[in-house]
Amino acid sequence: MSNGFLQRGGLWVLGQGALLCVVMAGGPIWRGEWRSPTLTLLGVGLLLMSAGCGFAGTVSLGRSLTPFPKPAVGVSLVCTGVYGLMRHPLYTAVFCAAAGWALVWRSWTALLAALALGPFFDAKARREERWLKQRFPEYSDYERRVRRFIPWLY
Numbered sequence: 510m511s512n513g514f515l516q517r518g519g520l521w522v523l524g525q526g527a528l529l530c531v532v533m534a535g536g537p538i539w540r541g542e543w544r545s546p547t548l549t550l551l552g553v554g555l556l557l558m559s560a561g562c563g564f565a566g567t568v569s570l571g572r573s574l575t576p577f578p579k580p581a582v583g584v585s586l587v588c589t590g591v592y593g594l595m596r597h598p599l600y601t602a603v604f605c606a607a608a609g610w611a612l613v614w615r616s617w618t619a620l621l622a623a624l625a626l627g628p629f630f631d632a633k634a635r636r637e638e639r640w641l642k643q644r645f646p647e648y649s650d651y652e653r654r655v656r657r658f659i660p661w662l663y
Contacts, residue, residue, distance in 0.1 A: 518578035518640075521633045525576075525603075528629060531622035532607040536614030543615050552612025555605045563602035565591035570599075578637035586645040594660040596638070596651070600630040601658045630658070 567574060569590030575581050591598045604626050611619035634657055641648045656663055 516579070517575075518633075518636065521578050521636065522576045524629060525626075525633070528622050528626050529603070529607065532610055532619045532626075535619035535622055536610050536616045539616045539618040541615035541617055545615075548612050548615070552609040555609030555612065559602045559606035559609060562591065562598050562605065566598035566602060578633055579640045580637075580644055586641070586648060586651070588651050588655070593655065596655050596657050597630070597634045600634060604630055604658075634658075 569587055569592050571587075573581065573584040573587055595601060604623070607623035607626055608620070611623045638648070638652065642652075
């Protein structure tokens with residue numbers, strides 16, 4: 510692995526990818542037998558919400574989009590669009606998609622991996638925010654105004 514990969518937070522990207530592989534493969538491979546139309550509908554709802562949140566986050570970031578937690582050189586801090594409601598909408602989108610996928614497949618394995626993404630993304634976001642504060646002095650004010658993952662809550 511190149512030093513640049515590690516310096517930009519590449520291990521976070523690998524960890525995220527590993528958890529997502531378990532979620533994606535775990536659904537169809539370890540499909541459950543539990544029957545709950547309510548949970549299936551919740552899963553579909555999470556997938557739809559994820560698509561909207563992910564699309565909004567991707568559009569708002571534009572050229573600043575990167576899988577790495579360390580911001581790329583030459584980008585601006587984005588605080589508008591969905592980023593005016595939450596600081597990490599893409600992490601929220603991926604978490605909701607993973608949970609929704611697990612529920613649709615009724616897979617305990619996928620659901621456990623999806624739930625592990627919660628504390629993982631919280632830790633990744635905290636690391637990313639330290640880098641953002643170093644790069645953008647205005648980030649501290651933004652952090653006080655806007656919640657991390659769930660608008661007005663967390």
